[in-house]
Amino acid sequence: MAEATPGLGIEIRHLYKVFGRDPVGHVELAKQGISKTELNEKYGHVLGLRDISISMPAGGIQVIMGLSGSGKSTLIRHINRLIEPTAGEVLIGGQDVVKMDDQALREFRRHQTAMVFQKFALLPHRTVLENTVFGLEIQGKPRSMQEQAARYWIERVGLKGFEDSYPNQLSGGMQQRVGLARALANDAPILLMDEAYSALDPLIRVDMQTVLLDLQKEIRKTIVFITHDLDEALRLGDRIAILRDGEVIQQGSSQEIVLNPADEYIANFVKEVNRGRVVQVEAIMQPLSAGVTPNVTATAGTTLEEAMSLLSAAQSYELAVVDDNGSRLGMVDMQGIMAAISRSETPRPAAKPTLVKHVG
Amino acid sequence: MANWLADFPHLDSELLRALKKTIDEGFRAFTRAYGDAIESFFDPLHFFLVHAERFMTETPWPIILGLVALVSWLASRNWKIVVSAVAILLAIGFLDMWEDTMKTISMIFVCTVLSILVGIPIGIAMARSNRMQKIVNPILDVMQTMPSFVYLIPVVMLLGIGKVPGLIAVVIYAIPPVIRLTNLGIRLVDKDVLEAADAFGASPWQRLTKVQMPLALPTIMAGINQTIMMALAMVVIASMIGVQGLGQPVLKAIANQYFTLGIFNGLAIVGIAIIFDRVSQAYGKRLQKHLEVVHG
Ligand SMILES: Nc1ncnc2c1ncn2[C@@H]1O[C@H](COP(=O)(O)OP(=O)(O)OP(=O)(O)O)[C@@H](O)[C@H]1O
Numbered sequence A: 001m002a003e004a005t006p007g008l009g010i011e012i013r014h015l016y017k018v019f020g021r022d023p024v025g026h027v028e029l030a031k032q033g034i035s036k037t038e039l040n041e042k043y044g045h046v047l048g049l050r051d052i053s054i055s056m057p058a059g060g061i062q063v064i065m066g067l068s069g070s071g072k073s074t075l076i077r078h079i080n081r082l083i084e085p086t087a088g089e090v091l092i093g094g095q096d097v098v099k100m101d102d103q104a105l106r107e108f109r110r111h112q113t114a115m116v117f118q119k120f121a122l123l124p125h126r127t128v129l130e131n132t133v134f135g136l137e138i139q140g141k142p143r144s145m146q147e148q149a150a151r152y153w154i155e156r157v158g159l160k161g162f163e164d165s166y167p168n169q170l171s172g173g174m175q176q177r178v179g180l181a182r183a184l185a186n187d188a189p190i191l192l193m194d195e196a197y198s199a200l201d202p203l204i205r206v207d208m209q210t211v212l213l214d215l216q217k218e219i220r221k222t223i224v225f226i227t228h229d230l231d232e233a234l235r236l237g238d239r240i241a242i243l244r245d246g247e248v249i250q251q252g253s254s255q256e257i258v259l260n261p262a263d264e265y266i267a268n269f270v271k272e273v274n275r276g277r278v279v280q281v282e283a284i285m286q287p288l289s290a291g292v293t294p295n296v297t298a299t300a301g302t303t304l305e306e307a308m309s310l311l312s313a314a315q316s317y318e319l320a321v322v323d324d325n326g327s328r329l330g331m332v333d334m335q336g337i338m339a340a341i342s343r344s345e346t347p348r349p350a351a352k353p354t355l356v357k358h359v360g
Numbered sequence B: 001m002a003n004w005l006a007d008f009p010h011l012d013s014e015l016l017r018a019l020k021k022t023i024d025e026g027f028r029a030f031t032r033a034y035g036d037a038i039e040s041f042f043d044p045l046h047f048f049l050v051h052a053e054r055f056m057t058e059t060p061w062p063i064i065l066g067l068v069a070l071v072s073w074l075a076s077r078n079w080k081i082v083v084s085a086v087a088i089l090l091a092i093g094f095l096d097m098w099e100d101t102m103k104t105i106s107m108i109f110v111c112t113v114l115s116i117l118v119g120i121p122i123g124i125a126m127a128r129s130n131r132m133q134k135i136v137n138p139i140l141d142v143m144q145t146m147p148s149f150v151y152l153i154p155v156v157m158l159l160g161i162g163k164v165p166g167l168i169a170v171v172i173y174a175i176p177p178v179i180r181l182t183n184l185g186i187r188l189v190d191k192d193v194l195e196a197a198d199a200f201g202a203s204p205w206q207r208l209t210k211v212q213m214p215l216a217l218p219t220i221m222a223g224i225n226q227t228i229m230m231a232l233a234m235v236v237i238a239s240m241i242g243v244q245g246l247g248q249p250v251l252k253a254i255a256n257q258y259f260t261l262g263i264f265n266g267l268a269i270v271g272i273a274i275i276f277d278r279v280s281q282a283y284g285k286r287l288q289k290h291l292e293v294v295h296g
C-alpha cells in the first residue's frame, strides 16, 4: 500500500478558459490578447485562464501560486476536468483528458487522481473511517481492502483512534488530515491539493506541510499544490508557477524565482523571503581557488542556511561544494553566503536559470 | 344602468350546462370503459391495505403496544416519547376506541409508504432538472390549495366507494410535502461535497445514493412528517367515502349530534397524530446529529 505508485507527468498545453454565455465565441479575443478587464466590461465574459502551458514532471511537487482570483482553482480543476476548458490540451501520461468521454473520465478520476479541498469537503454523515474509504468504495474495491487501506492511512496522517469520530467532532487540522487520508487511500499517481492548508492556522499548517513532505519521500506522487502563501510555496515546491489574472507570469524552481523575479510583481512577492532557506550553495559558488582546501564539504542542493550552520559547527570559513559522487564543483565562503542572504550583492548564478517568462 | 354592470357577463347558461354535461359524460364513458382496468391496477394496493389492517386489528393488543413501544424507541431513543406513546394508546383502548384506532393507523401507514414510494422519485427527478421542477411545482400548488372534498369526486367516479379510493384521495392530498422537501433537500446539498464526489469519479447513481440522499434525508424526514400529519387531517373526510377507522364515528357524531362521541374520537386522532409527530421528528433530529458543521 505504501509503496510508490510511479508518478504520472502532467502536460498542460495552451489552455484557455473563458466563463460566460458563449465562451467559444470569445476565446479568439483572448488569444489575440484582450485584457481581462476589457473582455469583462465590453463583452461580459470572464477570462479564467489564458494560454497556460506548464509541464509538471512525474513525482514532483508543482506549486501554483497567485493572489485571490488569479485562476488557481480554475487551473487545478482542469487537470481532472471538473471544469471544461474552452481550448487547449491537458495531457496526462500521454492521454488528453479533454477528449475523454464520461466513462473514461470517471475511470481516470477514480484511478489516476485524488483531490484535497480547501474546505475539506468531507461527507458529514460518515465517520473518519467511512470518509477515508470513499474513493475505494467508488472504485468498487472489496470492503476488506477498503478498510485495510483506510486504517493504514488514518494512522499515517496521525488520526489513529479517531476512526469512528464524525467530521464535526474534529478540529479543522484534523479534518484536513482526513481529507488527506481519503486522497492517499485512493493510491492515485496524481494528488491535487487546492489551497488544502489555507484554512488552517499557521502552526498546524507547518505541521501539515511536514506531514506531506515526509509522506512524499516514500509515495513519490505527482502533487499539484495550490497556495497563496509564498513561504508554503517555497517550502513545498520543487517547481513553482505564478499566476496573475489567469496567466502564468513566471515558472521555475524556488531558487530561480527568488533570485530572478520576472517582474516587479513577483519581486515584491519575494522581497521578504528568507533567501537563506531557498538559495542553494551552487547558485553562489565560485571556482576552487588554488591553495585553498576547505575541510568542510556540502553536497549541491544544500541551502545557504544549512551551509552556514555547517560552517559555524566546524568553525570554518569556507566550504567545498561537491556533487553526489564527492567530486568538488567549487567553493563558497562565509562572506559570500552573508552577502547572498542580505542581498547586498547580486549573486552570481553558476548556471543560467531557465526562466519561462510569458509576456502578459 | 346597463345590465352588464349589475350582472357579470357570463357564458350562456344553456351552453355552460351543455359544457359541464359533456365533460361529465365523457368522464363517465371513460369510467365505464376503463374503470375495471383501473380498479384491477390498484388491486395490489387493496391487498396491502387489507393485510395491514388485518395485522393491526387481529394481533393481540399487548403485542401491538409492545411493537409501538419498540418502534418509538428505535426511532427516537427517548424514553419520554416511548412512555407517552404507550400511555396515549392505553387511554384510547380504555375508552373503547382500539379497533378504530388500529384501522386508522394501518391506513396512515399504508398511505405514508405509498407517498414515500411515489413522492421520493418525483422529488429526485425535480431536483435533477429545472424544467421538471417548473412543471411539477404548479401542480403541487394546485393539489395543496384545492379543497380536499373536490378530489373525492373523480376518485369516487372512477373507483367507487371503499378503501382504495379513500387511500388514493388521502395520498393525493398528503403527498406534496414529501415531493417538495425531497427536491429541496437534494438541491441544498453542499456543492463542495458534491464536487468531491465528482473528483473521486462517482457515477450519477453513486452521487445520488452515497451523497445526495443521505445528506437530504433529514429534510426528507421533515417532509414525511408533514405528509403524515396531512394524511391524519384527511381521515374524517376520507371516511365519507368508506374509509373505516376513527373518521366514521366522527361523521356519525356530526349527523346525530353526539358531542362526546365526536370529542373522544377527535381526541384519539390528535393522540395518534402526536405519537407519529414526536417519533418521526425525533428520528429526523437523530439523522441530523452529525450534519451540522461545527468546525472549518
Ligand atoms: N463559474 C464561473 N463563472 C464566471 N467566472 C468565474 C467562474 N469561476 C471562476 N470565475 C472567475 O475566474 C477567476 C479565477 O477564479 P479562481 O476561483 O480560479 O481564482 P483563485 O485563484 O482560485 O482564487 P482564490 O485564491 O480566491 O481561491 C475569477 O476572476 C473568478 O471570478
Ligand SMILES: [Mg+2]
Binding pocket: A072, A073, A074, A195
Ligand atoms: Mg481558489
